[in-house]
Amino acid sequence: MPEITFAKPSLPKSGALAVLAAEEGLAAALAELDAATGGAASRAAAAASFKGRKGQSCTILAPAGTGLSRIVLVGLGKGEELTPHGVEEAGGTAAAALMQDEAAALDARAACTGAVGKAGAVRAALGAVLRGYRFDKYRTKEKPEDKPKLARLTVMADDAAAAKAAWPAAKAVADGVFLARDLVSEPANVLTPAEMADRCVALRALGLEVEVFGPKEMRKLGFGALLGVAQGSANEPRMVVMQWHGAGTAKGGRRGAKAAKASKPLAFIGKGVTFDTGGISIKPAAGMEDMKWDMAGAGTVIGLMAALAGRRAKVDAVGLVGLVENMPSGTAQRPGDVVTTASGQTVEVLNTDAEGRLVLADVMWYCRKRFDPAFMIDLATLTGAIIISLGHEHAGLFSNDDALAQAITAAGKATGETVWRMPLGEAYDRMLKSDIADMKNIGGRPGGSITAAQFLQRFVDGCPWAHLDIAGTAWSSKDKPTVPKGATAFGVRLLDALVADQHETARA
Amino acid sequence: MIAVRFRRRMPEKGARALLAGPDAAPDLALPGFTGAAGEASSQHDAAGRRLIGAGLGADPSARTVREAAGRAAGLAHGETRLAIDARALPAALAAEAAVGATLRAWRFSRAPAPRDDDASGTPPPLLERIDIVVADKRQAGAVWDMLRAGVEGALLARELVTEPANRLTPLRFAARMRALEEHGIAVEVLGRKALREAGFGALLAVARGSAEPPCVVVLRWKGRLELPPVAFVGKGVTFDTGGISIKPAAGMWDMRGDMAGAAACAGAMLALALRRSPAPAVAVLGLAENAIGARSQRPSDVVRTVDGTTVEVIDTDAEGRLVLADCLAWTLRRFSPRAVIDAATLTGSIVTALGHHRAGLFSTDAALAAQIAAAGEAVDEPVWPMPLGGGYEEALESGIADLRNCSPERMQPDACHAATFLKRFVGDAKWAHLDIAGVEAREEDEPLGPRGATGFGARLLDRLVSLRFETDEE
Numbered sequence: 005m006p007e008i009t010f011a012k013p014s015l016p017k018s019g020a021l022a023v024l025a026a027e028e029g030l031a032a033a034l035a036e037l038d039a040a041t042g043g044a045a046s047r048a049a050a051a052a053s054f055k056g057r058k059g060q061s062c063t064i065l066a067p068a069g070t071g072l073s074r075i076v077l078v079g080l081g082k083g084e085e086l087t088p089h090g091v092e093e094a095g096g097t098a099a100a101a102l103m104q105d106e107a108a109a110l111d112a113r114a115a116c117t118g119a120v121g122k123a124g125a126v127r128a129a130l131g132a133v134l135r136g137y138r139f140d141k142y143r144t145k146e147k148p149e150d151k152p153k154l155a156r157l158t159v160m161a162d163d164a165a166a167a168k169a170a171w172p173a174a175k176a177v178a179d180g181v182f183l184a185r186d187l188v189s190e191p192a193n194v195l196t197p198a199e200m201a202d203r204c205v206a207l208r209a210l211g212l213e214v215e216v217f218g219p220k221e222m223r224k225l226g227f228g229a230l231l232g233v234a235q236g237s238a239n240e241p242r243m244v245v246m247q248w249h250g251a252g253t254a255k256g257g258r259r260g261a262k263a264a265k266a267s268k269p270l271a272f273i274g275k276g277v278t279f280d281t282g283g284i285s286i287k288p289a290a291g292m293e294d295m296k297w298d299m300a301g302a303g304t305v306i307g308l309m310a311a312l313a314g315r316r317a318k319v320d321a322v323g324l325v326g327l328v329e330n331m332p333s334g335t336a337q338r339p340g341d342v343v344t345t346a347s348g349q350t351v352e353v354l355n356t357d358a359e360g361r362l363v364l365a366d367v368m369w370y371c372r373k374r375f376d377p378a379f380m381i382d383l384a385t386l387t388g389a390i391i392i393s394l395g396h397e398h399a400g401l402f403s404n405d406d407a408l409a410q411a412i413t414a415a416g417k418a419t420g421e422t423v424w425r426m427p428l429g430e431a432y433d434r435m436l437k438s439d440i441a442d443m444k445n446i447g448g449r450p451g452g453s454i455t456a457a458q459f460l461q462r463f464v465d466g467c468p469w470a471h472l473d474i475a476g477t478a479w480s481s482k483d484k485p486t487v488p489k490g491a492t493a494f495g496v497r498l499l500d501a502l503v504a505d506q507h508e509t510a511r512a
Numbered sequence: 513m514i515a516v517r518f519r520r521r522m523p524e525k526g527a528r529a530l531l532a533g534p535d536a537a538p539d540l541a542l543p544g545f546t547g548a549a550g551e552a553s554s555q556h557d558a559a560g561r562r563l564i565g566a567g568l569g570a571d572p573s574a575r576t577v578r579e580a581a582g583r584a585a586g587l588a589h590g591e592t593r594l595a596i597d598a599r600a601l602p603a604a605l606a607a608e609a610a611v612g613a614t615l616r617a618w619r620f621s622r623a624p625a626p627r628d629d630d631a632s633g634t635p636p637p638l639l640e641r642i643d644i645v646v647a648d649k650r651q652a653g654a655v656w657d658m659l660r661a662g663v664e665g666a667l668l669a670r671e672l673v674t675e676p677a678n679r680l681t682p683l684r685f686a687a688r689m690r691a692l693e694e695h696g697i698a699v700e701v702l703g704r705k706a707l708r709e710a711g712f713g714a715l716l717a718v719a720r721g722s723a724e725p726p727c728v729v730v731l732r733w734k735g736r737l738e739l740p741p742v743a744f745v746g747k748g749v750t751f752d753t754g755g756i757s758i759k760p761a762a763g764m765w766d767m768r769g770d771m772a773g774a775a776a777c778a779g780a781m782l783a784l785a786l787r788r789s790p791a792p793a794v795a796v797l798g799l800a801e802n803a804i805g806a807r808s809q810r811p812s813d814v815v816r817t818v819d820g821t822t823v824e825v826i827d828t829d830a831e832g833r834l835v836l837a838d839c840l841a842w843t844l845r846r847f848s849p850r851a852v853i854d855a856a857t858l859t860g861s862i863v864t865a866l867g868h869h870r871a872g873l874f875s876t877d878a879a880l881a882a883q884i885a886a887a888g889e890a891v892d893e894p895v896w897p898m899p900l901g902g903g904y905e906e907a908l909e910s911g912i913a914d915l916r917n918c919s920p921e922r923m924q925p926d927a928c929h930a931a932t933f934l935k936r937f938v939g940d941a942k943w944a945h946l947d948i949a950g951v952e953a954r955e956e957d958e959p960l961g962p963r964g965a966t967g968f969g970a971r972l973l974d975r976l977v978s979l980r981f982e983t984d985e986e
Contacts, residue, residue, distance in 0.1 A: 388923060393865030395925035397903040427896050431869040450950060451867025 005178065006136060006157045008129050008171060010164040011109075015040055015070070019107035022076040022098035024091070024114045024128060026083040030056040033114065037075060041067040049077060057081055058090065059485075061097050076101040083117055088127045089420045091115040093485035095131025100483070103136070103152035110159045123170070125161035130174045132157055134486040137182055139189040173315040177500050180311025181493040187303035188478065188491035192279035192296045197234075197327035200278060200299065201242040204306055204325070210313035213247040225370060228344040229351060229362035230326055236283055236336025237329035243367060246309045246323040250316060269320040270507060271377035272309070272499060273368050275360040275384035276302025276327040283330045283356030284338055297491065298360070300478035301383035302327060304495035311500050318508045324371050326363040330356070342441045346370055347463055352441040360386045361445060361456055365463045372465050378507075379408055379468040382460065383495050384475075389452030391476040398424035399494060400473035402457035408468050411506050412498070418505075420486065421498040423472060426454060433458045513667055514617050515641045516610045518649040518656065526593030526643075529564035529584035531577065531609060536600060540565045549576050552583035562591060575892055577605045578612030582959035585616040590636035595643040598652075606646040607655035613642050614663050615960045620674045658787050662891065662974040665783030666967030672775035673952060673965035677751030677768045681724040682799035685750060685771065689729050689778060689797070695785040700730040710842060713816040714823060714834035719800035721755055721808030726800035728839065729774075731781045735792035742791060742981045743849035744781070744973055745839045747832045747856030748774030748799040755802050755828030756810055769965065770832070772952035773855035774799060776969025783974035791981040796843045798835040802828070814913045818842045819937060822913040830918040830926075832858045833933045840937040850981065851880055851942035854934065855969045856949075861926035862898075863950035870896040871951045871968065874931035875944035880980075884944055887975040892960055893968050895946065900931040908933055946972075 015021070025033045030049070037045035044067050048054075054062040058081030065074050078098045080086055094115065102108040110132060115124030136154060140146065161167050187195060187203065201216045208214050219240050222231060227243070234241035251267045280298040281287060287295065297303075302325035309323040337343070341353045343362070347369040351362065364382055371380060390400040399416075401423040403409035409425055416423040432454045435447035443462065447455025457471050477494040480487055522528060530540055537547030542565045545553050549569030557563050564587045566580035581596055588594040596613060598606035617639050625635040646652045672680065672688070680688075686701045693699050704725050707716055712728070719726035729748075732741070748771040753759060759767070774797040781795045809815070813825045815834065819841040823834065836854055843852055862872040871888070873895040875881035881897060888895040907919035907929050915936060919929055931945050951968045954961060961967075 389864045391923045391925070392861050393925055393927070394899065395904065395907075395928060397925075397928075398899060424899050427866070427870060429869065432867060435867070450863050451869070452864055454867060 005133055005182065006154045008133065008175070009156070009158050010125060010167040010171065011158050011160050012164050013111060013113055013160040013162065016072065016109045018071045019109065020074045020076065020102050020105035021072050021109050021111065022078055022102055023111040024078050024080050024094050024098065025056045026080040026086065026114050026117070027056040028083050029114050041069050044068060045075065054079070059097070061101060063101055073105050080114055086115070086118050086120050088120050088123060089418060091120055091124050091127040092131030092134070093420070095128035096135035096485035099132035099135040099154070102157070103154050106153045107156045108154060110157060112159050112161050116161055122163050122166050125159050125164070125167035126170045126174050129157070129159045129171065130178060131486045133178045134181060135488060137185055137488055139186060139490060176314030177311045177497065179314055180307040180500070181496045183310050184303040184307025184493035184496050185491040187306060188297045188300045188493070192329070195278055195299070196239040197242045197276070197278055197329060198240060200276060200302070200327050201244050204244040204246060207246065207310055207313065210310060212309055212313045213249070215245045217243040217245070226344065226346045227366040228346070230328060230366040232337045232341065232343040232353065233283070233330055233359040233362050234328040236333045237331040239278070239329045241328040244325050244327065246306070248309060248312050248317065248321045250312065250318050251320040267320050268378040269322045269375050270503060271371050271375055271380045272305045272321065272323045273364060273371055273380060273382040274302035274305030274323070274325040275299070275364055275382070275386065276325045277360060277363065278327060278329050280330045280357070280359065281332055283359060284332050284336050285355045285357040286332050287357060294479065297479055298385050299327070300385050300474060300491070304383050304474070304493060307493055307496040308499050311496060312503060317503060319503055321503065322371065322375050322377065324367050326367040328363055330359045345463070349443065349462065350441040352438040352444045354444045355446045358445045358456070360384045361459045364460055368460065368463045369465070372467050377467060379405070379470070380464060381412070381470045381472065381499065383472045385478050386473045387453040387456050387475055389449070390473040393426070393453055394424050394476060396476045396480070398422045399477045400453050401425045401470060402428055402454070402473070403470040404428065404461060404464065405468035405470065408470050411502055412470055415502040415505060416498050419497040419501050421494050426457070428454065428457060428461065513614055513664060514639055516614060516644065516656065517641070518644050518646055518653045520645065520647070520649055522597060522645050523593070523595050523643055526595055527562035527564060527588045527591040528595050528597065529566055529588070530597045531566050531568050531580045531584070531601065533568045533570055533572065537565065537567070552580070552587055554587040562588065564588065572605065574605060574608045577601060577608045578892065579959035581609035581612035582616035585613040585639065585642070586957060586959070588639055592637045592640045593643070594639060595645055597645045599645055599647050603646060603648045603651035604655050606644055606652045607659055610642065610644050610656050611659050611663055612960060615666065616962065617642065618667050618670060618961065620964070621671060661783040661786035662971040664786055665779035665970035665974055668782050669772070669775040669779035669967035669970045670965040672778065673769045673772045673967070675768070677801070680750055680771070682726050682748070682750055682801060683724065685748060685774070685799050686727050686729045689731060692731060692778070692782060692785070695782060696733070697781055697785050698732040702728040702730070711816070711818045712838040712842070715798055715800055715838040717809045717813065717815040717825070718802050718831040718834050721805035722801035722803035723805070724750070724801045729797040729799060731778065731795040731797070733781055733784050733789065733793045736790040737792060737984055739792060739984055740848050740850050741794040742977060743843050743847055743852040744777035744793070744795040745836060745843055745852060745854040746774030746777035746795060746797045747771070747836055747854070747858065748797045749832060749835065750799060750801050752802045752829070752831065753804055755804055755831060756808050757827045757829040758804060759829060766953070769952050770857050771799070772857050772948060772965070773969065776855045776948065776967065776973065779967055779970025780973035783970060784977060789977055789982060791977050793977060794843070794847055794849065796839045798839040800835055802831045817937065818845070821915065821936065824910040824913040824916040826916050826920055827918050830930070832856050833917055833930050836934055837937045840934060844939060844941055849941065852938060853884070853944045853946065853973065853976070855946045857952050858930050858947045859927040859949055862947040865898070865927060866896055866950065868950050868954065870894045872896065872898045872927050872947035873944060874898050874900045874947070876901070876935065877942045877944065880942050880944050883980045884972070884976055887979055888972050891971040891975050893972040898928060898931070900928055900935055904928045904932040
């Protein structure tokens with residue numbers, strides 16, 4: 005992550021410069037640059053048909069009259085339509101064009117207008133940082149000139165002091181996003197359930213309370229469904245419970261034990277199948293490598309908890325992840341097996357590749373009973389059907405609570421991690437009827453994501469609950485303004501925004 | 513449709529059914545019957561008459577009443593007459609009992625006689641008459657007159673969907689539409705030549721492989737309001753082999769129902785005419801067979817639609833959207849409708865997304881979408897809003913034409929892509945698209961219909977017109 009500083013606007017003497025420009029303000033912005041470049045900025049913008057539209061950009065290399073390596077113009081679109089996420093996208097687009105320079109400046113004055121206001125500088129910086137993510141620890145032969153060089157980014161705004169004060173919280177969120185992307189990018193031979201649990205333990209440094217449960221403890225808790233999935237693998241399963249106690253600090257000063265007791269925590273639960281072969285119901289070979297990111301729901305929960313702790317969120321939150329590897333072997337569970345979940349309900353496992361819901365069933369039930377949370381939100385790369393339903397544009401949102409669903413939808417829109425609500429209902433629930441157990445773990449192809457959600461709903465015990473099926477959004481096959489190709493960490497920003505906007509009332 | 517009569521007293525003969533909630537349940541001498549919603553049971557009394565109890569639960573809704581009456585009709589197997597005692601219900605709800613019973617009692621007109629299941633050698637008789645016993649028969653009858661129209665529409669749609677493709681070719685479909693003239697509907701048929709002149713390049717390309725010529729049927733109901741019509745556009749692929757991008761053999765027989773959208777639109781028009789709706793309406797049915805032949809269109813062909821848009825055909829099995837593209841563009845040009853709603857068994861993707869319980873609703877107009885959803889809920893044809901446009905546009909970019917008909921990727925949200933494709937042909941008209949694949953037929957007997965065609969869409973569109981288009985307000 006490049007080092008971010010904030011400064012008052014001035015024309016840098018060297019390095020690269022990016023200028024965010026709205027359509028209306030383009031002429032003024034160009035006039036300023038023209039004064040330094042002898043009119044080159046305007047000529048370049050005209051030659052490239054750069055009008056300041058959203059998504060547009062234009063680079064002027066080695067502009068005469070300056071010591072700059074390049075000037076990058078990035079469009080913000082119409083000023084009145086500007087949103088915080090729109091600014092992030094412009095910051096991301098700028099960053100993508102600045103990677104060749106060690107030091108760069110980003111003129112974010114035009115982003116600090118209208119509905120965005122002062123937050124524009126921080127949003128631009130956040131967008132730039134998020135776009136700059138790279139997972140390159142296993143590239144051992146990459147030449148230095150092929151690596152991105154950007155080490156220092158100075159974001160320029162009139163109120164640099166305000167931006168500087170607001171940045172640490174935003175950076176904590178970016179750190180959470182990066183942690184989630186790292187986890188999702190790691191191959192499955194490195195990131196086993198035990199290794200993933202260890203990385204959670206490391207988060208104690210941020211002030212999180214972290215407990216790790218092994219097979220023995222989970223057996224005691226009656227996690228028959230999760231353990232059934234895990235039993236085919238040589239890598240032992242884990243469940244990690246992360247707690248953040250921030251609510252007591254709301255009124256400044258030390259945490260009051262009473263306040264902490266009174267507030268029900270927000271609960272986030274993630275599916276963490278570190279590799280999913282499908283088990284005995286094995287997947288086709290083509291594309292199976294993608295199954296290393298079948299733990300993205302857990303990755304997001306871990307990243308979110310790191311973000312909340314990193315920015316000292318004034319809220320009580322718990323994050324639970326069920327970590328297993330789904331392998332075929334002589335000890336693997338078979339199609340037709342019946343397992344008993346922690347809730348006591350029995351499940352006929354007709355397809356061992358519908359394993360995520362088995363893992364979540366036990367963890368969600370445990371979460372409900374132990375924490376009695378204000379709500380439970382689970383995230384999971386749960387079904388291929390959600391990709392056939394919504395593609396890679398939206399995650400599927402299923403909920404038994406309209407207000408919660410609306411809040412999640414709004415937070416998704418605000419952060420560019422958009423969701424689309426899908427239905428639940430009695431008619432779908434009936435599709436889980438089993439001949440020999442309380443339910444079967446698949447409902448057939450029609451409405452496949454819905455029946456998966458219906459399955460989960462049987463383990464929420466009346467708690468306000470939402471399920472995000474992120475199978476289509478956890479990984480991106482192309483660069484987007486704030487998300488480079490690869491692991492997206494979908495959900496970290498959405499849920500962080502949900503917490504910040506809805507549950508930190510005492511927040512300054 | 514089975515004859516329905518409203519009367520005040522229970523008849524002396526035939527089967528009896530009581531629609532009852534928990535309070536009335538004990539009066540029925542039906543062991544174990546509690547009157548809960550969804551419950552139904554049947555037995556013979558001492559005199560040998562069949563007695564049926566169908567539960568309403570406490571505080572029944574129109575839907576509960578329809579379903580209870582439907583269950584009762586389902587249990588009246590082997591009876592010729594069924595009397596439904598709805599005296600405990602207000603007149604409007606009692607009329608809904610007739611809706612449920614007639615929807616459930618429907619049989620395909622060409623269906624063979626039912627098998628005798630008591631080995632007596634004679635097939636069991638069919639239900640011929642349903643009496644609804646009510647306190648105020650005039651009022652209930654008046655409500656029924658309006659509801660009956662929708663049921664007739666739905667049953668017409670079921671008949672059409674059930675017909676096999678060798679008996680319901682595009683031209684024979686069109687010929688059957690002529691029968692609607694007697695209800696005051698104007699019927700116009702555009703044959704191949706007229707379609708060529710009007711520039712239906714996409715629809716004609718779909719039809720190329722078949723020996724059966726395509727056509728477009730235009731049904732018009734004048735109504736009384738001096739307004740442009742509301743338009744329905746229906747996909748009527750009388751059989752869909754997939755074309756050169758041929759479908760697997762397993763399940764291909766279901767493709768006789770790939771004209772269910774057109775059938776629903778025709779059914780809705782019949783309903784409007786039967787109840788003399790004041791709203792002017794038009795239905796445009798694109799009828800073609802997607803067959804494989806020496807002249808079939810190929811994947812990679814480029815076709816030109818009515819509005820001049822060029823389309824690269826990636827998959828010949830994404831043919832419904834080609835038929836609809838021409839029909840939508842032509843409908844807008846010819847009628848400038850107040851709103852246009854298309855119905856189509858368009859994608860397998862929507863079945864994966866929503867299963868068999870809801871149709872996909874795609875719309876660029878929030879108010880219209882909300883009214884369609886409300887209409888659907890009101891008549892047991894539920895829909896669910898789905899996304900279109902935005903990021904889905906990219907999947908339709910073609911290297912050599914204005915757009916392509918689908919994306920070649922293996923796993924993709926084809927229902928959203930198809931809706932996004934159609935959006936390109938509706939300009940800024942108020943428009944909604946119903947993807948009814950998955951709900952056009954049911955796999956098992958259900959309270960509101962036997963296994964087979966559902967007629968989904970006919971009652972919904974009829975109700976939509978009554979909710980939104982029978983005044984001159986926007």
